[in-house]
Amino acid sequence: MSAPTFLLVHGAWHGSWCWQRLGAVLDERGMAWLAVDLPSSSSNNSSIDLTSDVNELRRFALDHGPLVLVAHSYAGAVCAEAAPKIDHLRGIVYLAALVPRLGQTPSDVTREYGLRSSLDEAIRREEGLLRLDPEPAAQALYGDCDEETQRWAIDQVTTQTLASFRTARTSENIAVATTYVICQRDQSLVPEVQREVALRCDDIVEIDSDHSPFLSHPDELADLLEPMRFRG
Secondary structure, three states: OOOOEEEEEOOOOOOHHHHHHHHHHHHHOOOOEEEEOOHHHOOOOOOOOHHHHHHHHHHHHOOOOOEEEEEEOOHHHHHHHHHHHOOOEEEEEEEOOOOOOOOOOHHHHHHOOOOOOHHHHOEEEEOOEEEEOHHHHHHHHHOOOOHHHHHHHHHHOOOEEHHHHOOOOOOOOOOOEEEEEEEOOOOOOOHHHHHHHHOOOOEEEEEOOOOOHHHHOHHHHHHHHHHHHHOO
16 A cells, blocks of 8 residues: 655645745655645635635545655645545644534634734734734744744745635534644643644644644654554
């Protein structure tokens, strides 16, 4: 049985650029990977919603497989919605991710528990787009990173469409292995919420990390992913 390719799916305000450190570690270990760019954070068109992201993920995955999806933050909602229509899917790794129930929007996941984070305080709404206040957002997203990495990363972030957070999930769960990775020092999606959401998955693991271990702890994150190469 061939080893799967890890398809890395970024969260809100980000792009495929955020995976480069983790990608370098995966390359060293001979672990195949790809990264996609989602439309909701690569355009200033406020009408782009989660459905557009799902369609792009499905299109991108079409010629690749078998796959394990690695869904960070907002991308948990994208991958949960897209999973039933992705062929040769071996598993999903939800990394500090929003995993809506059927009928929930990504925003509903955190609203359900009534717990706000430092990142929530850094979000600014502007004509259907969500922008981040750089200084507090950098700390909330990349708290374990050095200042140079924080500056580099926050300079890359874009706008995110409000519509993407307001699109409800319509797909049912499928029979594929799911793992939730809880980030214990997360200031963007608080660990208390993550632990509740993680109960929706088959397996739960924890990493001593901020919200972005692909930048701050790439080796440790690769350690968690490596056993999933052998999923059937």
